[in-house]
Amino acid sequence: xxxxxxxxxxxxxxxxxxxxxxxxxxxxxxxxxxxxxxxxxxxxxxxxxxxxxxxxxxxxxxxxxxxxxxxxxxxxxxxxxxxxxxxxxxxxxxxxxxxxxxxxxxxxxxxxxxxxxxxxxxxxxxxxxxxxxxxxxxxxxxxxxxxxxxxxxxxxxxxxxxxxxxxxxxxxxxxxxxxxxxxxxxxxxxxxxxxxxxxxxxxxxxxxxxxxxxxxxxxxxxxxxxxxxxxxxxxxxxxxxxxxxxxxxxxxxxxxx
Amino acid sequence: xxxxxxxxxxxxxxxxxxxxxxxxxxxxxxxxxxxxxxxxxxxxxxxxxxxxxxxxxxxxxxxxxxxxxxxxxxxxxxxxxxxxxxxxxxxxxxxxxxxxxxxxxxxxxxxxxxxxxxxxxxxxxxxxxxxxxxxxxxxxxxxxxxxxxxxxxxxxxxxxxxxxxxxxxxxxxxxxxxxxxxxxxxxxxxxxxxxxxxxxxxxxxxxxxxxxxxxxxxxxxxxxxxxxxxxxxxxxxxxxxxxxxxxxxxxxxxxxxxxxxxx
Numbered sequence: 001x002x003x004x005x006x007x008x009x010x011x012x013x014x015x016x017x018x019x020x021x022x023x024x025x026x027x028x029x030x031x032x033x034x035x036x037x038x039x040x041x042x043x044x045x046x047x048x049x050x051x052x053x054x055x056x057x058x059x060x061x062x063x064x065x066x067x068x069x070x071x072x073x074x075x076x077x078x079x080x081x082x083x084x085x086x087x088x089x090x091x092x093x094x095x096x097x098x099x100x101x102x103x104x105x106x107x108x109x110x111x112x113x114x115x116x117x118x119x120x121x122x123x124x125x126x127x128x129x130x131x132x133x134x135x136x137x138x139x140x141x142x143x144x145x146x147x148x149x150x151x152x153x154x155x156x157x158x159x160x161x162x163x164x165x166x167x168x169x170x171x172x173x174x175x176x177x178x179x180x181x182x183x184x185x186x187x188x189x190x191x192x193x194x195x196x197x198x199x200x201x202x203x204x205x206x207x208x209x210x211x212x213x214x215x216x217x218x219x220x221x222x223x224x225x226x227x228x229x230x231x232x233x234x235x236x237x238x239x240x241x242x243x244x245x246x247x248x249x250x251x252x253x254x255x256x257x
Numbered sequence: 258x259x260x261x262x263x264x265x266x267x268x269x270x271x272x273x274x275x276x277x278x279x280x281x282x283x284x285x286x287x288x289x290x291x292x293x294x295x296x297x298x299x300x301x302x303x304x305x306x307x308x309x310x311x312x313x314x315x316x317x318x319x320x321x322x323x324x325x326x327x328x329x330x331x332x333x334x335x336x337x338x339x340x341x342x343x344x345x346x347x348x349x350x351x352x353x354x355x356x357x358x359x360x361x362x363x364x365x366x367x368x369x370x371x372x373x374x375x376x377x378x379x380x381x382x383x384x385x386x387x388x389x390x391x392x393x394x395x396x397x398x399x400x401x402x403x404x405x406x407x408x409x410x411x412x413x414x415x416x417x418x419x420x421x422x423x424x425x426x427x428x429x430x431x432x433x434x435x436x437x438x439x440x441x442x443x444x445x446x447x448x449x450x451x452x453x454x455x456x457x458x459x460x461x462x463x464x465x466x467x468x469x470x471x472x473x474x475x476x477x478x479x480x481x482x483x484x485x486x487x488x489x490x491x492x493x494x495x496x497x498x499x500x501x502x503x504x505x506x507x508x509x510x511x512x513x514x515x516x517x518x519x520x
């Protein structure tokens with residue numbers, strides 16, 4: 001293999017699928033071969049069967065919907081707050097000096113550690129779930145957006161000024177379009193992190209959602225259901241990733257040149 | 258000649274960079290005076306690090322002078338503005354805009370309506386030979402094409418003066434020669450006032466009507482030589498005896514400076 005040598009699209013897909021096949025094969029060997037007890041790890045077929053049960057008999061689709069709505073809701077709230085703040089921080093140094101130390105501190109506060117507090121403040125309803133995701137993503141978003149907006153080549157800004165641009169149009173017509181593809185990529189990344197927070201939020205004090213199903217299944221020692229739940233999360237992540245990439249490519253064709 | 262009207266007056270403009278970490282302040286540019294007549298094409302020639310780019314950036318408003326002042330059409334310059342077009346050595350097209358949108362950037366700032374913006378952008382793209390690339394993004398263009406777009410972008414604003422900071426410095430020799438001819442062609446037709454910074458002696462003579470030679474750091478003007486070559490100038494002029502004589506003279510001037518700066 002030559003370093004960095006590109007490969008064709010079909011073989012890229014084939015390689016990608018091959019690993020999934022290998023993964024399921026190893027899993028099958030471990031479970032069907034009797035190397036791992038059923039109690040600890042369900043085999044792939046049981047998992048599929050449990051999935052069918054969950055979806056057909058226990059209304060798991062509703063849980064999935066709830067979880068997706070919580071992630072998207074909390075994430076959108078975080079974006080609404082983080083986007084203007086991040087842009088201001090990236091563009092204006094005094095704003096950065098004012099907010100950066102606090103935001104840097106706040107982003108290391110683990111969102112999951114807030115859950116007991118949030119239950120105290122907001123109860124165990126939807127507001128608490130949204131808040132966990134909001135806290136988990138907003139500080140990350142602010143900092144990353146600020147970096148994306150601030151990392152522009154100085155000479156592009158100079159060029160804009162010599163073409164008669166005002167301070168606000170430098171932000172609007174230079175800093176923002178320059179950072180836009182990076183910001184879209186940041187959304188994709190942080191949405192992925194938001195998924196881990198939502199499950200944690202649902203593990204504690206929840207009556208619906210994928211995380212809630214997983215705790216229920218744990219009580220019943222149904223590892224097939226747990227694994228099915230985890231795989232569903234992975235699949236949703238894969239789909240949202242794919243959608244984000246497709247949209248980004250459409251919106252910012254120049255960034256890929 | 259038309260020297261009576263001064264377009265741009267540079268009055269004892271100097272630059273000192275402040276001391277860093279307890280060191281000494283660095284003087285990049287001695288107080289420099291220069292009169293630029295209307296429609297002059299002045300090339301500023303000097304060894305690297307002589308402060309010629311600093312001078313140009315001060316005129317462009319991208320840097321502040323430590324002393325002196327600059328008058329454009331009688332009014333003092335402070336900060337960058339659309340009246341002074343600037344072309345950089347680095348590629349500074351906005352990568353998210355097409356060639357036409359890049360050329361129209363300044364027009365949009367001025368509030369020109371979209372239809373007219375695009376017309377002007379197209380006609381400038383045509384003039385720099387990029388009419389079939391108006392919808393391309395900068396990353397799809399060669400270095401020479403990007404610099405042609407950058408020149409069109411600066412000129413579409415119809416600035417009072419065009420400032421070029423080693424615009425062809427990153428290009429290969431063949432492309433560079435073609436770009437020089439193109440720029441000269443535009444100047445011969447439009448009679449713009451141009452300040453062109455370069456370290457290439459041949460380039461300085463070929464495009465300029467005056468060559469200002471700067472000394473090694475701290476920079477000051479060492480010689481101001483008129484280039485009395487006829488217009489239009491074909492590229493073959495580079496082998497004419499007058500051209501060669503001028504070149505020899507400038508080589509000596511520059512050589513002394515490079516030796517002085519210890520490079």
